[in-house]
Amino acid sequence: MPDESERMLVSRIEEGTVIDHIPDWRANTVSRVLRMDKLARMQADVSVAILQNVTSKSFGRKDIVKIDKWHVDEKDADILCLVFPNITVNYIDEGKVSKYEPKVPDTIEGRIRCPELNCISNTEREPVLPRFNTLKKERLLQCHYCDALLAFDSVPEYVRT
Ligand SMILES: [Zn+2]
Numbered sequence: 617m618p619d620e621s622e623r624m625l626v627s628r629i630e631e632g633t634v635i636d637h638i639p640d641w642r643a644n645t646v647s648r649v650l651r652m653d654k655l656a657r658m659q660a661d662v663s664v665a666i667l668q669n670v671t672s673k674s675f676g677r678k679d680i681v682k683i684d685k686w687h688v689d690e691k692d693a694d695i696l697c698l699v700f701p702n703i704t705v706n707y708i709d710e711g712k713v714s715k716y717e718p719k720v721p722d723t724i725e726g727r728i729r730c731p732e733l734n735c736i737s738n739t740e741r742e743p744v745l746p747r748f749n750t751l752k753k754e755r756l757l758q759c760h761y762c763d764a765l766l767a768f769d770s771v772p773e774y775v776r777t
Pocket residue numbers: 730731732735736737759760761762763764
């Protein structure tokens with residue numbers, strides 16, 4: 617149950633996305649994974665509020681990212697949950713909140729670079745979209761082409777820009 621102050625923070629957005637239960641002081645990693653710098657260039661009317669070190673009943677402290685007038689792609693939310701398994705994602709439409717439960721996908725295509733520089737997905741000539749299979753128990757991504765492994769926790773460093 618969100619407490620009163622949390623509900624206030626969420627309810628002010630009429631259209632957009634609220635990403636909650638981010639570990640404290642990690643909101644910048646969320647911005648990075650969601651490529652918000654790119655977003656800023658594309659959609660001038662989007663505004664983002666980043667709340668850091670907010671008190672939370674179940675978490676102690678947490679960060680919250682509120683994005684006004686932009687719906688985070690569900691696939692990007694799923695990538696976020698590789699790094700932050702406890703995040704919750706709320707989409708807001710005309711003031712109504714609907715929860716999206718991010719899940720670790722079986723495969724990820726196009727969004728993350730392979731850590732192996734010689735991988736075919738990293739070559740300039742004849743580029744193929746990077747593709748990974750997830751090894752959920754080991755918390756690893758495995759490149760479909762070269763079998764290189766990437767820890768879930770390292771994903772933010774390999775997000776394609
Ligand atoms: Zn590879």
